[in-house]
Amino acid sequence: MRIILNIEKVFDMQEEVILKVEKLNKTFGGLKATDNVNYEMINGELSAIIGPNGAGKSTFFNLLTGYHAVDSGKVFFKGRDITNWPPYKITRLGITRAFQVSNIYPALTTYENMRQAILAQQKKTLNFFTPAERLAKKETSDLLEITGLSQHANMTAGNLSQGDKKRLELAIALGSKPELLFLDEPTAGMSGEETHETMKLVKRLNKEMDLTILFTEHDMSVVFGYARRLTVLHQGAVIAGGTPEEVRANETAQKVYLGEEA
Amino acid sequence: MKKYWWLGLIFIGALILPLVVGEFWVHVAVEILILGLFAVSFNMIFGYMGQLSFGHAAYYGVGAYATGLLMVKASVPLPICLAASMIAAGICALIFGYFCVRLTGIYFAILTLAFGQLMYYIIFQWYSFTGGDDGLQGIIPPDLLFGATSYYYFTLLIVTAALIVMWYISKSPFGYTMRAIRENADRTRFLGINVRRYMLINFIIAGMFAGLAGGLLGPFNRSVAPDLCNWHQSGVPVFMTVIGGPLGFFGPMIGSVIFTFLMAFVTGFTEYWPLTIGLIIIFVVLFMPGGVLGLVEERVEVFRSKGLKARANNSKY
Numbered sequence: 001m002r003i004i005l006n007i008e009k010v011f012d013m014q015e016e017v018i019l020k021v022e023k024l025n026k027t028f029g030g031l032k033a034t035d036n037v038n039y040e041m042i043n044g045e046l047s048a049i050i051g052p053n054g055a056g057k058s059t060f061f062n063l064l065t066g067y068h069a070v071d072s073g074k075v076f077f078k079g080r081d082i083t084n085w086p087p088y089k090i091t092r093l094g095i096t097r098a099f100q101v102s103n104i105y106p107a108l109t110t111y112e113n114m115r116q117a118i119l120a121q122q123k124k125t126l127n128f129f130t131p132a133e134r135l136a137k138k139e140t141s142d143l144l145e146i147t148g149l150s151q152h153a154n155m156t157a158g159n160l161s162q163g164d165k166k167r168l169e170l171a172i173a174l175g176s177k178p179e180l181l182f183l184d185e186p187t188a189g190m191s192g193e194e195t196h197e198t199m200k201l202v203k204r205l206n207k208e209m210d211l212t213i214l215f216t217e218h219d220m221s222v223v224f225g226y227a228r229r230l231t232v233l234h235q236g237a238v239i240a241g242g243t244p245e246e247v248r249a250n251e252t253a254q255k256v257y258l259g260e261e262a
Numbered sequence: 263m264k265k266y267w268w269l270g271l272i273f274i275g276a277l278i279l280p281l282v283v284g285e286f287w288v289h290v291a292v293e294i295l296i297l298g299l300f301a302v303s304f305n306m307i308f309g310y311m312g313q314l315s316f317g318h319a320a321y322y323g324v325g326a327y328a329t330g331l332l333m334v335k336a337s338v339p340l341p342i343c344l345a346a347s348m349i350a351a352g353i354c355a356l357i358f359g360y361f362c363v364r365l366t367g368i369y370f371a372i373l374t375l376a377f378g379q380l381m382y383y384i385i386f387q388w389y390s391f392t393g394g395d396d397g398l399q400g401i402i403p404p405d406l407l408f409g410a411t412s413y414y415y416f417t418l419l420i421v422t423a424a425l426i427v428m429w430y431i432s433k434s435p436f437g438y439t440m441r442a443i444r445e446n447a448d449r450t451r452f453l454g455i456n457v458r459r460y461m462l463i464n465f466i467i468a469g470m471f472a473g474l475a476g477g478l479l480g481p482f483n484r485s486v487a488p489d490l491c492n493w494h495q496s497g498v499p500v501f502m503t504v505i506g507g508p509l510g511f512f513g514p515m516i517g518s519v520i521f522t523f524l525m526a527f528v529t530g531f532t533e534y535w536p537l538t539i540g541l542i543i544i545f546v547v548l549f550m551p552g553g554v555l556g557l558v559e560e561r562v563e564v565f566r567s568k569g570l571k572a573r574a575n576n577s578k579y
Contacts, residue, residue: 065452091454103452105445108438116442120453125439125460129430132438176453 016043016078018180018212019064024073026063026236033059035236037073041180041214046206048227049216050247052256056236057216058100061182065097066090077180097182098173100216102165106158110149113157113168115140117175139175147171147201162189167198174205181205183215187222195219199226224248232256276418280411286526288410294522295414295421296478297498301506301514302428303471304499309508310432311464312444314371316496317378318472320358321351323491325473327385330398330480340404344420344477351473352466354381359465363458366447375493382491397487401480417478424471425515431467432511440464501539505546507553516554 021039025032033056041047049057062068064075066087075083082090105113118136119125127135144150147167152160157168170186186202187195203226205211217223223230223244230247232240240253247253280288304318325347332338332346358377365373385392392398407413431437439460442450447457480486489495498521499514506517521539529535550557 067448086456087451088454088456091452096452099449103446103449105442105449107445108441112438116438116450117453119435119438120450120455125435125455126463127435128437129434131430131433132435133433135435172449172453 017041017076018043018045018078019214020074020076020079021064022074022076024060024063024075025071026059026068027071028059032236034063034070037233037236037238039231039238041212043212044206044210045229046203046213046227047215047229047231048223049214049231049233050218050220050223051216051233053218055233057233058184059236060233061097061184061216065095065182091176091178094177094179095182096173096176096178096180098166098169098184098186100184100188102162102169104157104165104168104172106156108157109153110155110157110160110164110168111140111144111153114144114149114171114175117172118143121176143171143175147174148197163191163194166190167194170198170201178211180212181214183213185216185218187217187219195222202226273422280414285410288414290522290526292410292414292417292482293526294518295417296475296482297502297522298515298518299421299424299478300472300475301499301502301518302425302511303468303475305503305508305511305514306428306432306440306464306468306471308500308503309513310437310440310444311461313366313461314500315362315374315465315468316371316493316500317358317374317376317381318468318499319491319493319495320378320381321355321469321472322476322479322495323381323385323486323488324354325351325476326480326486326490327392327398327476328473329477330401330486331392333401333481334398340407340481344474347473347477348470349473351476352470354473355466355469356462359462359469363461363465375496378491378493378496382488382493385491386488392488395488397485398480399485401484401486403481407481413482417482420474420478424474428467428471429511436460436463501543503553504543505553507555507557507559509552510555510559513553513555520554 017040019039019041021037024034024037026034035056037060049060051057059068063070066082066085066089069084073083074081077093077095080093082093105116108116115132115136118139119132122136124135141150144153147170149164149167149171152164157165160168166186166189170183173181173183183202187198190198199222202213202215206213215227227244230241230244231238232247232250232253234256239256240247240250242250279291300318300322304315307313307315307318328347328350329340329343332343333340338346358374362370362373362377386394388394403413407416439450439455442453443457443460451457476490479490502517502521503514504517505520506515507513524538524542525535528538532538546553552560
């Protein structure tokens, strides 16, 4: 486990490119959802993609994780071309995501939700004869503990509060033990306090678990408080990028996005 | 295990049943077991995987014909015939399922129905091999199992063993992966699971146990007929599962007890059996959406499993 004490050091440590996106394009019925996007992430980054609603943030994630097929362009994970791979293969390679609208198993308990992710990660899902309740006990409890869901373990997940559903969404994504994690608006629907807690957790995961994280967000305070590098999307295209300070100072970015919100 | 004392009671009841009822009801009990196994195997696709198969009789029929043909044409011993039934039905499910699992919802139901009818017409038309419309006659069980009571015990043994295997599968990580696919196939893909492959494996397992049920039927009826593959027959496990409840493992078996017993009872004094069962289905769908098992679990503390009520409320059926 690599512990980063100084945030500024991130960029000159092990400059391994974990994600590389080249000239990515996607059109939905004439609408350019992703417009010639180039993007790169270094191992250990915690970065954000911002942009107004409809800017193409979710589509970008959908293309990277195999949820949608790309029209043209390439996606590389640690130098390996993963363009248009099916989601299950991409997940097995070490990339996973949490969805904007929580995407959980509503009729299973919180514990069963969590366990399912861990059993899949441990490749135990083709076990036909050991009762599932005897497997992955420790790992499941541990992750529920880390994400603050222990007290709801036996609750039917569909009955959790919105905030807890999003937390479970994140917990399930972590259950896949990814190296690269995409979080699509991880705090949408959360109260101010919950938002803060969740982002602190995200920061901790990034630092302590050597997890490279890319998230989208529309809440400005969240973005500037936690991301070390920002990329601004507008109508599917990258229009600005850099440290939070640089983006704040960027005129184009201010015009299309910051001006509207701030 | 304390929770399952009632299963032990039911099994003991099943053991002493032939001692307390006449031969007619022993015959009915054999049919309850065979159709119950058929329905439980169907529910692996319907209840656990969340897809409605409307052609499950294909595998039941293939199993019945496999045992029938091997016994009539080659005098193969019954246990080997039953294993062959499972394999034949499994291969059939592999071929049909390969296409079916590419679809979900109504399209899945229609395609399974189409394949079921395809199997029916193959058996119906292939006169030289299957006997066509005449079916196969003279499927005589071995001497030891010739009587109604002995065949009942044999069936009870096989069905119980099959149920135990399916019960374990339903509780295993694979079983939970089926629930996960039912609840949210997309999320399951993003856990690194090849959803189609898992659906196909489940489809094959369900087909194999339907084949086993079919294999048990031939020697019991002394004959098999192409109607075993027809869509009427595919409707039977659907009715049983709806009556008994799709959300519990034993729901379809309870449905089989109710359905088969009522059929034997009602046809004794009226020819309006389809009308009767139709009214029962309407009643169940309108007033007991979780089936009999759902109602019992809701009302009786002992049977209540955590999350079941929410499950019934959230369920898509």
